[in-house]
Amino acid sequence: MTRLFSHFQSSVGTKVILALTGVGLVIYVIFHMLGNLQVFEGPHALNSYAAFLRDMPILLWTARIGLLGIAVVHVVLAIHLSLNNRRARPIAYVIHGYRRASIASRTMAASGIVLLLFIVFHLLHLTAGIIGPASAGLIDAEGHRDVYGTLIHAFQNPLMVVVYLAGQVGLAFHLSHAVSSSVQTLGFEHAALDRLFKAAGPSVALLVVLGNVAIILAIFLGIVR
Amino acid sequence: MRFTLNIWRQKGPNEAGRFVRYEASDVSPGMSFLEMLDAVNQKLLVAGEEPVAFEQDCREGICGSCSLVIDGIPHGPDRGITTCQLYMRRFPDGASITIEPWRARAFPIIKDLVVDRSALDRVMQAGGYISVNTGGAVDGNVLLIGKDRAETSMDAASCIGCGACVAACKNASAMLFVAAKVSHLALLPQGEPERTRRVSAMIEAMDREGFGSCGNQYECEAVCPKSISVRFIATLNREYLRAGIVESALSSESESPHAESV
Numbered sequence: 113m114t115r116l117f118s119h120f121q122s123s124v125g126t127k128v129i130l131a132l133t134g135v136g137l138v139i140y141v142i143f144h145m146l147g148n149l150q151v152f153e154g155p156h157a158l159n160s161y162a163a164f165l166r167d168m169p170i171l172l173w174t175a176r177i178g179l180l181g182i183a184v185v186h187v188v189l190a191i192h193l194s195l196n197n198r199r200a201r202p203i204a205y206v207i208h209g210y211r212r213a214s215i216a217s218r219t220m221a222a223s224g225i226v227l228l229l230f231i232v233f234h235l236l237h238l239t240a241g242i243i244g245p246a247s248a249g250l251i252d253a254e255g256h257r258d259v260y261g262t263l264i265h266a267f268q269n270p271l272m273v274v275v276y277l278a279g280q281v282g283l284a285f286h287l288s289h290a291v292s293s294s295v296q297t298l299g300f301e302h303a304a305l306d307r308l309f310k311a312a313g314p315s316v317a318l319l320v321v322l323g324n325v326a327i328i329l330a331i332f333l334g335i336v337r
Numbered sequence: 338m339r340f341t342l343n344i345w346r347q348k349g350p351n352e353a354g355r356f357v358r359y360e361a362s363d364v365s366p367g368m369s370f371l372e373m374l375d376a377v378n379q380k381l382l383v384a385g386e387e388p389v390a391f392e393q394d395c396r397e398g399i400c401g402s403c404s405l406v407i408d409g410i411p412h413g414p415d416r417g418i419t420t421c422q423l424y425m426r427r428f429p430d431g432a433s434i435t436i437e438p439w440r441a442r443a444f445p446i447i448k449d450l451v452v453d454r455s456a457l458d459r460v461m462q463a464g465g466y467i468s469v470n471t472g473g474a475v476d477g478n479v480l481l482i483g484k485d486r487a488e489t490s491m492d493a494a495s496c497i498g499c500g501a502c503v504a505a506c507k508n509a510s511a512m513l514f515v516a517a518k519v520s521h522l523a524l525l526p527q528g529e530p531e532r533t534r535r536v537s538a539m540i541e542a543m544d545r546e547g548f549g550s551c552g553n554q555y556e557c558e559a560v561c562p563k564s565i566s567v568r569f570i571a572t573l574n575r576e577y578l579r580a581g582i583v584e585s586a587l588s589s590e591s592e593s594p595h596a597e598s599v
Contacts, residue, residue: 116585123549128574197550200548201441201507207435298575298578
């Protein structure tokens with residue numbers, strides 16, 4: 113086991129952990145989006161789904177603490193690698209031309225920071241209810257927490273819509289490089305599947321962000337009320 | 338043709354460097370980039386100035402010596418070639434061209450455009466070989482290797498070790514180089530016995546030399562004079578993960594034929 117551990121301390125090993133934690137977070141983000149799409153099914157569906165999640169405090173808190181741990185590891189390792197990478201080229205080129213690198217891949221640090229700030233804001237806003245919606249803590253007709261009402265209230269505010277859309281832009285950029293990159297880092301390659309792996313990043317990013325943006329805009333434009 | 342060159346001049350490893358402008362006139366479109374620099378140096382010599390130091394050897398794209406970053410791209414604007422295979426007809430007449438050395442902590446500058454690439458040699462010494470007893474050559478076709486496998490291995494083996502991958506990488510990572518060397522041997526039966534030890538030792542050596550880590554931007558593949566695929570980087574990652582698992586399972590057992598049993 114010590115050998116395996118020492119493997120994970122190398123640059124490649126660190127990247128593998130970064131990729132694995134990233135994959136964990138991506139899976140969460142996909143389910144988060146799918147769960148929230150229930151807003152289109154009306155207050156009853158979303159509120160009872162929320163109540164269903166809260167009915168299992170052990171699972172809920174295990175998931176929350178697990179996710180927090182994964183996110184912390186991901187961020188710390190990303191910073192560690194970035195600092196190392198910066199040291200690897202002490203004198204920059206006067207002219208540096210990119211030939212192939214996607215814009216998403218060049219802005220991973222920036223999109224990561226946007227995403228981190230957004231997640232902190234989002235947790236304080238809709239999860240903890242510390243910032244923003246005065247309707248947090250309301251109870252619906254069935255005695256559940258009125259998550260639906262809180263959402264509707266939040267996204268009728270144009271400022272919140274702008275903040276959330278900005279977060280989604282960060283998410284789209286980050287995921288579109290991250291997912292394909294993780295596949296490569298975890299060592300998957302195959303002549304027949306390489307195009308699929310390359311398309312995985314932008315596709316996952318597009319699907320997740322489209323789902324999330326649909327919720328935000330549907331509420332803002334009054335389609336869901 | 339005439340060109341304005343903006344060349345990095347640096348007297349020695351510990352001196353401060355700077356860009357110096359040179360005019361290259363009477364350049365034939367059929368001159369290679371290095372021949373154009375030869376002509377510039379000839380004039381500098383006649384004028385009693387120090388010629389621009391740059392590395393070169395075979396001038397036919399197989400030795401991996403030439404190493405110039407031309408307008409921000411290692412080996413210049415064309416794909417799949419080395420600097421010596423780049424011709425001046427590729428540039429518009431009167432163009433201003435910036436020439437820089439490979440820049441990486443692992444490649445310290447020796448003089449002007451010449452960098453010390455022995456970091457790559459040390460990575461090779463860590464495991465980029467197979468251990469065989471010398472003697473008569475093995476008969477041909479004793480070891481049967483599938484066509485696809487042989488071709489893939491040969492694709493990796495076409496690496497000439499020029500270091501353009503490091504020069505192009507935002508993180509000055511040597512992953513494509515190490516990936517090519519590890520994959521080349523891992524795909525063949527001759528490389529099999531030391532497969533696990535090799536990849537661990539080479540990654541360890543790579544980290545020790547101060548190269549950065551791979552960001553999967555694939556700029557390396559775009560500048561590689563041999564167009565080596567980044568798929569080999571995935572192969573390297575897989576080999577490394579495999580080695581971690583195999584080594585932790587075998588922990589005390591060494592698979593190196595060099596290791597004496599005590």
